[in-house]
Amino acid sequence: MIVVTGATGTLNGATVEHLLKRLPADRIGVSARDVAKAQHFADRGVRVRQGSYEDPAALRDSFAGADQVLLVSGNDPAADMVGLHRNAIEAAVEVGARRILYTSQQGVATDGPYPPAAIHAATETILADAGVAWTSLRYGFFSHSFAPLLGPWRETGVIAAPADGPVPWTAPADLSEATAALLSGERSFDGAVTLIAGEAVTLDDFAGIASELSGRSVERVVVDDEQWVTDQTADGVPEQAARFMLTMFRATREGYFAQQDPLLAELLGREPRGVADRLAEQIGA
Template identity: 70%
Template sequence: MIVVTGATGGLGGAVVEHLLQRLPAGQIGVSVRDTAKARHFADLGVRVRRGSYEDPAALRDSFAGAEQVLLISGNDPAADLVSLHRSAIDAAVAAGVRRIVYTSQHGAAPGNPYRPSDFHLATEAILAGSGVAWTALRNGAYGSLDQVLGPWQRTGEIAQPEDGPVPYTDRADIAEATAVVLAGARAVDGPVALAAPAAVAFDDLAEIASSLTGRSVKRLVVDDEQWVADQVATGWPEQAARLMLSWYQAARAGYFAESSTLLAELLGREPRTVADRLAAAISAVG
């Protein structure tokens, strides 16, 4: 059995959907905080059990009988995520799981100014010492492009801090590739980059957006502190703005520049490009 944590979230839920296309529902389980939100999976024959990283006993029960567990990384910046991940790994080991697959971060490396890199590296170290087989899928940035580009469709400008090359990746592609790994189509061990094969910077994105829209989209570099002040003025908490700023700083320092062919190999096709995603965003608006 394969058990997926966080299956009521965007990535975890999509992974389960792809697993259902590859395996009988009876070979799939989910570990979720609220079982009512996973009723649609239960109706399909998926085993649904309550579990959360804060409750080791419930986790062990939700992992019982599993050969593999997918640990979706936590994202609460106020939580002690390393301790929570350790608890989840310990629960999986205690349940007799043979392989743990963890959703890590592309560009995780010592010195990365984007602080989530630290807890991903710490979690990978715990996995390495767990005594079971493990895989850390270092997922490329798969959030909304508008989150990193800003309101460019309204303003005609990508007015953000200095950046660097990033292999922006589609979440649907990551979910499908994760399901391929879990279903055993290909053995993947240790930390691996799971990201789009081409890294692009905002200058490139401005050119792509201009071509797609038929109007000039300009790239404007905003001073770091001015950008933080601008975000706070629009209602962002300063802590959140500075966390996002550290992501741009990591990009400009080259921490996200690595590209990889693994995603395409797992999918058996080329992943969606940034141009594809921008085109979809434009169509959704207009």
């Protein structure tokens, strides 16, 4: 059995949908904080049990019988996410899972400028020490999340932001499909693997793509880091949130997300969706 956590969310929910196309429903389980939100899976024969990273006993019950467990990474900045991930990993080990998979992120680093990267690094260390096979899925940044970095370019004709570097913005739909293929296929991967779109782009590239798609000139303007934070807070963004976003700009320009890897395309059997596809959707081109 494959047990999936976070299946009431968009990403792992789509992974379960893809698994249902590949496997009988009785070979799939869902561990959900709120089982009512997973009723649509239960109605189709998927085993649904209550479980949360805060409750190891419930996790053990929800993971029981699993050959593989897919753990979604948490994103609560106020929580001890490494400790919660440890709870989930230990529960999967205790029920005898033969492989644990974890949704990590490209650019994992213990000392990089982007704080979530250190959480993923610490979690991968726990996985490596757990004594069972493991796979860390280092996803590319989700392509729907680049909009805040671009700012109101459609109104101003300008992408004004700090200096940046290349990022392979990746469609979550592609990641879900590839993860299901990996879970249900005969080929397994040990350790960390990188699942990213085929093209890494900068905001200069965005300006060029936006110009072509919109039929108007879009200019890229580099703004000083502190000035950008000031501008963001003046527009109503909390300073803490603006400074968090700034860490991502710093990580991109230091090359943390510049890596290229063909694995996502291999798992999909086609080229992943690119930035132009997503940007065209957003502007209705």
